[in-house]
Amino acid sequence: MPTQLTPAEVQHVAMLARLKLTPAEVADFASQLGRMLDYFQVLNEVDTEDVEPMSYAVEVRNVFREDVVQPSLPRAEALMNAPKTDGQCFLVPQILDGG
Amino acid sequence: MDYTVVIGLEVHVQLQTQSKIFCGCSAAYNPTQPNVQTCPVCLGLPGALPVMNRQAFELALKTALALNCEIASYTKWDRKQYYYPDLPKGYQISQYDCPFSKDGWLEIEMNAETGETRRIGIIRAHLEEDAGKNMHDESGGKTDSQVDLNRAGTPLLEIVSQPDLRSAAEARRYLEELRLLLTYLNVSDCNMQEGSLRCDANVNLHIHQDGKNIPTPIVEIKNLNSFRNVELAITCEIERQFEDWKATGRRLGDVPKETRGFDAQRGVTVGQRGKEEASDYRYFPDPDLAPVTVADELIEQLRSDLCEFPADRRKRLAVTWQLSDYDVRVIVDQGREFADYFEAAAQACGDGKQACNWLTQDILRELNERRLTIAQFPIRAEVLANLLGRIPARQITNKSAREVFLELLNDGGAGPITSSRIDEIIAARGLALVADTGALEQVITAVIDKNPKAVADFRGGKQAAVGALIGQVMREAKGADAQVVRELIIKALQSG
Amino acid sequence: MSPIGATTSELLAHMERGEFSSVALCEAAFDRIAACDDRVGAFLHVDREAALQQAAQVDDKRRRGAPLGRLAGLPVAVKDVICTRGQPTTCASKMLEGFTPPYDAHVVSKLREADAVIIGKTNLDEFAMGSSTENSAYKTTRNPWNLACTPGGSSGGSAAAVAAGMVPLSLGSDTGGSIRQPAGFCGLVGMKPTYGRISRYGLIAYASSLDQIGPFAHDVAGAALLLEVLAGHDPRDSTSLPMPVPSYTAALEEPLKGLKIGVAVEHFVAGLDREVEAAVRQALDVYRCLGAEIREISLPHSKYAVAVYYTIAPSEASSNLARYDGVHYGHRAAQFENMIDMYCASRGEGFGKEVKRRIMLGAYALSAGYYDAYYLKGLKVRRLIRNDFDAAFAQCDLIASPVAPTPAFKIGELVNDPLAMYLSDIYTLSANLAGLPGVSIPAGFSSGGLPIGLQLLGPPLAEDRLLRAARMHERATDWHTRRPEVV
Structure with missing residues (x-):
């Protein structure tokens, strides 16, 4: 029996990811994500005791830039792709506690 | 019923760099011209990538060394994921399980009279980027909030204390000592009004009952923006928790951790609306930033470059100039430049007690009245020393010296005040002691x-x-x- | 001579001799696009005016005898996941409809410095998530060799644009095979360099620890030239490698002596198409005839690559795509109740289904309680995959394999079966997980007339070795000279 996520689990993850899903998407993802999770079980065959996780593709270390100010973008360019501005700031609906 | 107060502070400090932590935009405080200090990186534009500011990292290391922290030989950056309009990437670059430093302490003076001190443990200090600023004009009745990203990407050091603090006054004392240390180190200007020093307090009580200690639920009080408010908010919260305990008997674990704000006007802490979900920040290592390995040589070099810490300076000044604990505290706690001024003046006039009296009384009063910092004070240390030297030399009286001092300040003329101006004032006002x-x-x-x-x-x-x-x-x-x-x-x- | 389908070397030589100008070449490119792109669907955006103006400037430089860049006057297409200042950059997503970056990606600056002419932006699977270019919000790209088939993906537009003779060179990005697989499906040379060899600054991230930019060309020399222009350290990308860039073109014609080619036993198993296997074995015979030694090697963890990839890439993607929230840029929903609802509605509307699926998978894999079982486990097996390669490269210089289990599949064939689609990347994913360079080269055709590619993988920074080996095969065969008939 393949794993199915419950609609509540799907909705919880969708909320974490801030995605509004249609009921059809909730149903699809419940089974598709479940199938993927089943597929991932294959990894449990692998003994990873004492294996260092590989977060980076290359072993680059200690990359710094010097503390030098570079020119910023003109405000007009900073705001030019924003859906809503007042010419000075990005505008968003009134923020309530808890975001 | 008796209880112990348990407080831990989380302090966020903006590091004094020229540019932001991951890009070349200016890190200067600029609240009046929104969104002029941004670039693809700090705007979080698609495709832009962060590169770590070396100075920010070294300032952070310096601070951790001064806080007696252990420096990790390997550290990395993680993404802390949450959505907020002032956080343009949808995640904050921070440090999660490998902070660059941990396990330190800061000594604070518990009692000025007895000189009793106590070590407050530091759990960890880590680096992260600051968010931008959301603004809402309540009065204008506007429906939209504004977002300014000038501050986004300013380097922040988060310093988390152990829950070692036992009263509101102690919490304040810790924060004051921490601020003093940070300004002595020159790693931050610690301007609380401008938000370069911010404090959250975790508070609960251990109720002593029937030979047992029963902890009350921990409350985090957010965004305390002055020393006074830190003390007041914690005082109010202690009282509230005790009343709540008496009324409900709720203990730690009975309710989820609560976040409260402080309403300074009403003098109460206020519950903030609960988030719609429990926070799940889904931290993971940021693949865009290389990890850092810290060489012992760098640590030793930074350690040898550290200045004298305030606590050490207090001890030294007391011995060198035969000053009381109270006096050295007043001098040292005014900040590094003030203490430097004192030492220069005492050295030049040869009388530490006299210099101390003038600094802690006359100069502090004038600084307050004129809203000046010691760096802006027009009478420099050598000029003051010259003036003070004339009293034991019986050239002028102590009273005349004060007259000259005020006249020097009221001069307000152009150019720096020199010692020859003292001669002019004495002559003009006929203040010279008639020695004949x-x-x-x-x-x-x-x-x-x-x-x-x-x-x-x-x-x-x-x-x-x-x-x-x-x-x-x-x-x-x-x-x-x-x-x-x-x-x-x-x-x-x-x-x- | 018609510039359609000509190689970079031929075109540069013609311009050098004054036989045609860059303007003429670019006009021919736009004519070709006009003639066949309504059927192929390679481009999302072309900027004829800007391109012709730039071409005219290059021609002028050439007339004046001014110094010219390495790609002087050549039309180049850029995958629309790479930022171009002042020109739309959409990632084939509704989310970024109308988005115009205020800056150029590092590679775009490099192209401009080399006097290349940027013709336009090519189609892709939305945010580079897919293997068929069917996941574009704007159009489906078709394979120039057979319009009923996909060109592969996610860089399908860039592959199709070169294969159809619209441009001689293009840029793609490869997170799990997104350059090599479409190159294989379209009969091109396509290369994913070592992670860090080309700056990612301005490449819109899908999975940051896997993404690399790379070239498409008709032949090895074209790919080597473009790689040479793009590679090198960039202080704006912390993961960019500081090592010097060798000249990939200089030694290209020198065959490698004593070449040892590894063949992994795990690569020739059930699911591999019979014709693909035959083409790969034939290519190995070519190498044998050229004096190479073919050695059997083992990559014991390669069968976990798909599972590892789909724990890591969606996790990173869920974070990289968090920035599209309708606040600072991108799509904002028209209707919402409050701030949170604005986020959810904007993202729900702006992203397509595959993107949502991967964001969901990644958010799940990183969420409290699951991190260790999925994401962390994936990172550990990733290390083992890399270790396999390190051990293998102690025994051989290169590893040869198929690019994909089958030739180009039909449009619509796999679109409703995500896992089957994911499994089609089985040969290419490992190189991204391990950070290794890989190249796909033309190695034959199926009985249905579809190209079949051969993949060569090398150890870190062995791009020069890969290209020389690729050129050895190319000199001995003529697969790369064939062109589809798209009329």
């Missing part, structure tokens, strides 16, 4: 001649009559030492 007793005796003889009645009264046994004569002599001979005048008059009258 011959000249003074002439004045006294003339005054005695003009006041036969007073002379007769004195000789008749009225000691008080001499006062009138002293007053007249002092008016005639400006800058004369009243005590000397008195002695000379009595001598003249008795011999005459």
Whole structure:
């Protein structure tokens, strides 16, 4: 029996990811994500005791830039792709506690 | 019923760099021109990538060393994921399970009279980027909030204390000592009004009941923006928790951790609306930033570059200049430049006690009244020392010196104030102590001649009559030492 | 001579001799696009005016005898996941409809410095998530060899644009095979360099620890030239490698002596198409005839690559795509109740289904309680995959394999079966997980007339070795000279 996520689990993850899903998407993802999770079980065959996780593709270390100010973008360019501005700031609906 | 207060502080400090932590935009405080200090990186534009500011990392290391922290040999950056309009990437670059430093302490003075001190543990200090600023004009009735990203990407050091603090006053003392240390190190300006030092407090009580300690639920009070508010908010919260315990008996674990804000006007902490979901930040290593390995040589170099810490300086000043614990605390706690000023002045005039009196009384008063910092104070240390040196040299009286001091300040003229200006003021106001007793005796003889009645009264046994004569002599001979005048008059009258 | 389908070397030589100008070449490119792109669907955006103006400037430089860049006057197409200042950059997503970056990606600056002419932006699977270019919000790209088939993906537009003779060179990005697989499907040379060899600054991230930019060309020399222009350290990308860039073109014609080619036993198993296997074995015979030694090697953890990839890539993607929230740029929903609802509605509307699926998978894999079981486990097996390669490269210089289990599949064939689609990347994913360079080269055709590619993988920074080996095969065969008939 393949794993199915419950609609509540799907909705919880969708909320974490801030995605509004249609009921059809909730149903699809419940089974598709479940199938993927089943597929991932294959990894449990692998003994990873004492294996260092590989977060980076290359072993680059200690990359710094010097503390030098570079020119910023003109405000007009900073705001030019924003859906809503007042010419000075990005505008968003009134923020309530808890975001 | 009796209880112990348990407090831990999370302090966010903006590091004093020229540019932001991951890009070249200016990190200067600029609240008046929104969104002019941004670039693809700090705007979180698609495709832009962060590169770590070396200075920010070294300032953070320096601070951790001063806080007696252990420096990790390997550290990395993680993404803390949450959605907020002032966080343009949808995640904050921070440090999660491998902070660059941990396990330190800061010593604070518990009792100024006994000099008793206590070590407050530091759990960890880590680096992260600051968010931008959301603004809402409540009065305008506007429906939209504004977002300014000038501040987004400013380097922040988060310093988390152990829950070692036992009272609101102690929490304040810790924060004050921390601030002092950070300003001595020159890693931050710690300007609380501008938000470069911010504090959250975790507070709960351990109720002593039937031989047991029962913890109350931990509450985090957010965004305390002054020392006073830190103390007040915690005081109010202690009271509230105790009342809540008595009313409900709720203990740690019965309710989820609560976040409260402080309403300074009403003097109460206020519950903030619960988030719609429990926070799940889904931290993971940021693949865009290379991890850092810290070489022992760098640590040793930074350690050797560290300045004298405030606690050490207090001890040294007390011994060198024979000052009281109270006095050294006042001097050192005013900040590094103030203490430097003191040492320069004391050194130059050779009298630490005198310099201390002037700094802690006259200069501090003038700084407060004129809203100046010691760096902006127009009378430099060597000029003050010159003035003070004239008192034991009996060139002017202590009182005249204060007159000269005020005149120097009121000058307000162009150019720096020099010691020659002191000479000018003394001359113009005739404040020079008349050291030539011959000249003074002439004045006294003339005054005695003009006041036969007073002379007769004195000789008749009225000691008080001499006062009138002293007053007249002092008016005639400006800058004369009243005590000397008195002695000379009595001598003249008795011999005459 | 017609510039359509000509190689970079031929075109540069013609311009050098004054036989045609860059303007003429670019006009021919736009004519070709006009003639066949309504059927192929390679481009999302072309900027004829800007391109012709730039071409005219290059021609002028050439006339004046001014110094010219390495790609002087050549039309180049850029995958629309790479930022171009002042020109739309959409990632084939509704989310970024109308988005215009205020800056150029590092590679775009490099192209401009080399005097290349940027013709336009090519189609892709939305945010580079897919293997068929069917996941574009704007159009489906078709394979120039057979319009019923996909060109592969996610860089399908860039592959199709070169294969159809619209441009001689293009840029793609490869996170799990997104350059090599479409190159294989379209009969091109396509290369994914070592992770860090080309700056990612300005490449819109899908999975940051796997993404690399790379070239498409008709032949090895074209790919080597473009790689040479793009490679090198960039201080704006912390993961960019500081090592010097060798000249990939200089030694290209020198065959490698004593070449040892590894063949992994795990690569020739059930699911591999018979014709693909035959083409790969034939290519190995070519190498044998050229004096190479073919050695059997083992990559014991390669069968976990798909599972590892789909724990790591969606996790990173869920984070990289968090920035599209309708606040600072991108799509904002028209209707919402409050701030949170604005986020959810904007993202729900702006992203397509595959993107949502991967964001969901990634958010799940990173969420409280699951991190260790999925994401962390994936990172550990990733290390083992890399270790396999390190051990293998102690025994051989290169590893040869198929690019994909089958030739190009039909449009619509796999679109409703995500896992089957994911499994089609089985040969290419490992190189991204391990950070290794890989190249796909033309190695034959199926009985249905579809190209079949050969993949060569090398150890880190062995791009020069890969290209020389690729050129050895190319000199001995003529697969790379064939062109589809798209009329």
